[in-house]
Amino acid sequence: MLHNDPIAALTPQVVEWRHHIHANPELGFQEYETARFVADKLRTFGLDEVHEGIGGTGVVGVLRGRPGVRAIGLRAELDALPVLEKTGLPHASKKDGVMHACGHDGHIAMLLGAAKLLADNRAFDGTVCFIFQPAEENEGGSMRMIEDGLFERFPVEAVYAVHNWPGLPLGKIAARAGAMMAAVDTFELTFEGTGAHAAMPQLGDDPVLAAGAFVQAVQRIVSRSVDPQGALVVSITQIHGGNVGNIVPARSGCREPAASSSPLCRTIAKG
Incomplete structure (x- = not known):
């Protein structure tokens, strides 16, 4: 000191x-x-x-x-x-x-x-x-x-402003030109179909399956739709659907706080 x-x-x-x-x-x-x-x-x-x-x-x-x-x-x-x-x-x-x-x-x-x-x-x-x-x-x-x-x-x-960064060594400060932290936006999607008994799913449409497929597919935005040198992250943080263990629901939804420094994610979020 x-x-x-x-x-x-x-x-x-x-x-x-x-x-x-x-x-x-x-x-x-x-x-x-x-x-x-x-x-x-x-x-x-x-x-x-x-x-x-x-x-x-x-x-x-x-x-x-x-x-x-x-x-x-x-x-x-x-x-x-x-x-x-x-x-x-x-x-x-x-x-x-x-x-x-x-x-x-x-x-x-x-x-x-x-x-x-x-x-x-x-x-x-x-x-x-x-x-x-x-x-x-x-x-x-x-x-x-x-x-x-x-x-x-x-x-x-x-x-x-500054933001703490636990991975940075004590006594060090990091800075860069351009965006430093991610911007945040949100979107909600609802998948709707026809409900059915879980033992007879062919009698209905499965929105839970559709929501699961969407969660995986949306990551292609990051890997295939954005310049690899750009900054973008898409995170699905909530999935809601159904309330009975043996019934395929007629409705399921995804909610995402989409964090990005790219306007692409905000466009998707609002669309």
Whole structure:
């Protein structure tokens, strides 16, 4: 540790904030306590402005440095996932079936740390907006904030964010030109036919079989319809059909959060 290193000195507190947030996760657009925790911390740091309730549960803190017209945004996400935590850690989730399994607790804590360090030493020109976004996981929280006037109220030249990456060695940062993370979209398909007894499937159409064939066939989009050097992933995450063990149902459906940095997947999802 460097002598008088402010980052090293603040790190234990940032870890403490992260553990608190991890132990008290909230789902998208329900991050009331998390947003309140963030807003309270920003106020104690002495930010010039702290705004709550943007796009639902979003928070924005404004910090002004030396006189200047330039402005940037630094962003983190507030929400957790509907996942049951079984880590057994001392700071494990206190809410059954809800967990910070994607690292947003760390993102929040890091952005709070950045706000604290910059507030303690305003040796920069212009303005920094600290944007804490709700509902990043599949719920469109960023768009809700934008529709609520985020960039009209807090105009910035660019917005920067980081995402944890467990496979990256400690102390390393990765960057690249172009898309870094996958965009997300969803689609639902319903296969309909005629139901039948499982012992006499020839008397009906089997939508479960059709859904299974689709799950395999849709992967050809990635392997045969997209440039191998492009980025695309298609993942079917839910299949629903039937409720009786010996009956072939008349209806089955697939649901997919399609994650991609390619517009192809979004076109398919909306089609």
